[in-house]
Amino acid sequence: MPPRKKKTRIFLYLKFFIPAIVVAIAVAVGYTVYAVNAITKSNRSLLAIKDFPKKLPDNWGKVVSLTWKDIQINGDSGTLNGWVLIRGAGLPGVIITHGLNGSRADMMDLGYRLWERGYNVLLYDLRAHGESGSLVTTLGASEKKDLLKAIEAFKQVKVPAPKGGGEEQLIDPNKIGLYGVNIGAYASLMVGGEQDAVKAVVADMPYDSVQEFAHLRARELFGFDNFVTNGLLDIGLQINQGGIYDTGSVRSQVANYQSKGKSVAVLVAENQPKSAQQVAVRVSSLFGPPVGERIDVPRSRNIPLAGKEADTYNERVCNFFAQRGFPVTPLPTAASASPSGSSPPDTAGTDSGASAGKDTGKESGK
Missing domain, CATH: 3.40.50.1820 (Alpha/Beta hydrolase fold, catalytic domain)
Structure with missing residues (x-):
C-alpha cells in the first residue's frame, strides 16, 4: 500500500510540474521571438528623402x-x-x-x-x-x-x-x-x-x-534588464543573426x-x-x-x-x-x-x- 501512495504522489507532481515547465518554455520562446523581432525591426524613415538635397x-x-x-x-x-x-x-x-x-x-x-x-x-x-x-x-x-x-x-x-x-x-x-x-x-x-x-x-x-545595445533596447522597450531575459535575448539574436552577433x-x-x-x-x-x-x-x-x-x-x-x-x-x-x-x-x-x-x-x-x-x-x- 505505501508504495502505491508514493507512485500516486509522483504522478501528481508530474501532472502539475510538466505543464508548468511546458508553459515556462513556451513563454520563454515567445518572449525571445517577440523581443528579437522588436529589437531588430527598423521603423524605416523616408523623411524628406525625395526633397533633399535638391x-x-x-x-x-x-x-x-x-x-x-x-x-x-x-x-x-x-x-x-x-x-x-x-x-x-x-x-x-x-x-x-x-x-x-x-x-x-x-x-x-x-x-x-x-x-x-x-x-x-x-x-x-x-x-x-x-x-x-x-x-x-x-x-x-x-x-x-x-x-x-x-x-x-x-x-x-x-x-x-x-x-x-x-x-x-x-x-x-x-x-x-x-x-x-x-x-x-x-x-x-x-x-x-x-x-x-x-x-x-x-x-x-x-x-x-552589439550585445550591450541589445540589452539597452530591451530595457527601453520592455523594461526588462536581468540575466534571464538578457540571456534569452542573446540566444535569440545569435540564432537570428547567424553567428555575427558577437562582432x-x-x-x-x-x-x-x-x-x-x-x-x-x-x-x-x-x-x-x-x-x-x-x-x-x-x-x-x-x-x-x-x-x-x-x-x-x-x-x-x-x-x-x-x-x-x-x-x-x-x-x-x-x-x-x-x-x-x-x-x-x-x-x-x-x-x-x-x-x-x-x-x-x-x-x-x-x-x-x-x-x-x-x-x-x-x-x-x-
Missing part, C-alpha cells in the same frame, strides 16, 4: 551652389543609397552614419555644415533604413561591414580634373573622418580603429558592443587609436535615458587624453534636430573635425564665387545614377 532651406547660408551626386554602395547587406556632397578634389572626406530609425535626410544639415567648412561629405542610409535594402537591423554587426564598403566607395568617387581633362580622386584617401549616432557611432568607432585612413571619429551616444567591442580598438594618434569625441546627450548615458560615458572613459574627449550636448541626433539646437550641435561637431581632425579651406561666399552661372542653393546640381561612386555623366536638377 532644395535647401533658405536660412542655411548664402554660399556657392552645393554640388552633389547620388551614390549606390554595394554593402555587405545589399545596396545602400547615399549622397556625396562635393567640396573639391584632394580634400578630406567625412562619412555620416545616422542612427536607429533615422535616414540620411535627417543628417543633411550636419552634412551641409561640414561641406561649408570645406569637407567632402558622404551620407548614406543604413541597411533597413531610408532607401537602402534589407528588412532588419543587426544593431551594428553588419553595419560595421557596410561602413567599410562605404569608405571604399567614397575613395572611388571621381571628379573632372581642372586641367588636362580626365578625372581625379575626390577625397584624400588618407584623411577620412567618421561621424555616427548609436548604431552608426558603434560602427564608426570599430571601423575607425581598424582603418589607418580614418583620423578622427565623432560618436553620438555610442555603446561598447567585437570598442574596447578592443582603443589601443589602435592610441598607437596611431587618432582623435575621438564621444557625445553624451542629456535627453537620453540614464542607462544609455552611463554606457556612453563608459565608452568615453576608454579613450584617455590626448586621444579622446567627452562633449556633453542637450540632445542626441537619434532624433531630427532643428533651429538653434541643430546649429549648436553641428558647430561642435564641425569644430572637432577642424581642430582635432584635418585643416580645411573656408568655402567662399556667394559674392566671391567665381562661376557666374552657378545655381543658387535651392537648385543644386546632381549627377544621378552613380554606382559605387562612378559618375555616369547624366546631370539633373539644375
Whole structure:
C-alpha cells in the first residue's frame, strides 16, 4: 500500500510540474521571438528623402551652389543609397552614419555644415533604413561591414580634373573622418580603429558592443534588464543573426587609436535615458587624453534636430573635425564665387545614377 501512495504522489507532481515547465518554455520562446523581432525591426524613415538635397532651406547660408551626386554602395547587406556632397578634389572626406530609425535626410544639415567648412561629405542610409535594402537591423554587426564598403566607395568617387581633362580622386584617401549616432557611432568607432585612413571619429551616444545595445533596447522597450531575459535575448539574436552577433567591442580598438594618434569625441546627450548615458560615458572613459574627449550636448541626433539646437550641435561637431581632425579651406561666399552661372542653393546640381561612386555623366536638377 505505501508504495502505491508514493507512485500516486509522483504522478501528481508530474501532472502539475510538466505543464508548468511546458508553459515556462513556451513563454520563454515567445518572449525571445517577440523581443528579437522588436529589437531588430527598423521603423524605416523616408523623411524628406525625395526633397533633399535638391532644395535647401533658405536660412542655411548664402554660399556657392552645393554640388552633389547620388551614390549606390554595394554593402555587405545589399545596396545602400547615399549622397556625396562635393567640396573639391584632394580634400578630406567625412562619412555620416545616422542612427536607429533615422535616414540620411535627417543628417543633411550636419552634412551641409561640414561641406561649408570645406569637407567632402558622404551620407548614406543604413541597411533597413531610408532607401537602402534589407528588412532588419543587426544593431551594428553588419553595419560595421557596410561602413567599410562605404569608405571604399567614397575613395572611388571621381571628379573632372581642372586641367588636362580626365578625372581625379575626390577625397584624400588618407584623411577620412567618421561621424555616427548609436548604431552608426558603434560602427564608426570599430571601423575607425581598424582603418589607418580614418583620423578622427565623432560618436553620438555610442555603446561598447552589439550585445550591450541589445540589452539597452530591451530595457527601453520592455523594461526588462536581468540575466534571464538578457540571456534569452542573446540566444535569440545569435540564432537570428547567424553567428555575427558577437562582432567585437570598442574596447578592443582603443589601443589602435592610441598607437596611431587618432582623435575621438564621444557625445553624451542629456535627453537620453540614464542607462544609455552611463554606457556612453563608459565608452568615453576608454579613450584617455590626448586621444579622446567627452562633449556633453542637450540632445542626441537619434532624433531630427532643428533651429538653434541643430546649429549648436553641428558647430561642435564641425569644430572637432577642424581642430582635432584635418585643416580645411573656408568655402567662399556667394559674392566671391567665381562661376557666374552657378545655381543658387535651392537648385543644386546632381549627377544621378552613380554606382559605387562612378559618375555616369547624366546631370539633373539644375
